Amino acid sequence: MSRSHTDVPSPARQAVLESCPIGEVLDHVAGKWSIGILVAAAAGPIRFTELERAVGGISRRMLTLNLRKLERDGMLVRTVYPTVPPKVEYALTPMARELHDTLVGLTDWAERHRGAIAAARADYDATQPAAV
């Protein structure tokens, strides 16, 4: 029997559907700070205040929120030492470490094309009528 007109999504649509999980990845990595935190913690367990300095420019609020999110997603392990003053360490999980490795691929790409992108942008801005 003939198919209705609502089926067979285009190849492009299928490709989008298949790469859908990448959207979830980005959810864990999205935001201004998640990656910075991941990178800062990659070297080994790191304390709250150390993170604050390492990431640079992040507010306490956002640091806390992002840490909670990453912990919830199983990217970070939070260890509290019941001392006084309190000491809390955050460490990457193996999963997060893998992610960190994968991210290196992106960094490389960025390094390689940083100049090209800047050039393309300058070119575009020069070509387009000034958006007054």
Place this chain on the structure above:
Amino acid sequence: MSRSHTDVPSPARQAVLESCPIGEVLDHVAGKWSIGILVAAAAGPIRFTELERAVGGISRRMLTLNLRKLERDGMLVRTVYPTVPPKVEYALTPMARELHDTLVGLTDWAERHRGAIAAARADYDATQPAAV
């Protein structure tokens, strides 16, 4: 001479600084739609309306904005055919194609850990006192 107390950033801080370009990457890939557009256009030149259907759920406004942004960054080439009705095709640049390949690494990671992340989340939510 002894160094002041303001120098020698921590290793973690240095790591963050070194991986800084990744922040720029994300700027090009950030947002809800950029990746979808990239993926949809990966198969070959694609028209505006085709993109609209392929990405799915995107508004005309956001599609236009994202296309302009990607074009400006040198990820897309916009070709106008002065016919009637108008026909416009968007094609990935080699640079964007490389990015697309790199993104596959992330997709793989997401696939592999999708379950683990969901589990970690359920675990976390079960452990934490219900945030009423």
Place this chain on the structure above:
DNA sequence: CTGAATCCTTCAGGATACTG
């Protein structure tokens, strides 16, 4: 030291209508 709580601003993104 490590947060939680509150207030406020900004802006990505959605809905809708109009046009060459």
Place this chain on the structure above:
DNA sequence: CAGTATCCTGAAGGATTCAG
């Protein structure tokens, strides 16, 4: 077909203050 122009909302994020 391929946009542009407006209006509007929600969520991200910054600043500041309070607390165990």
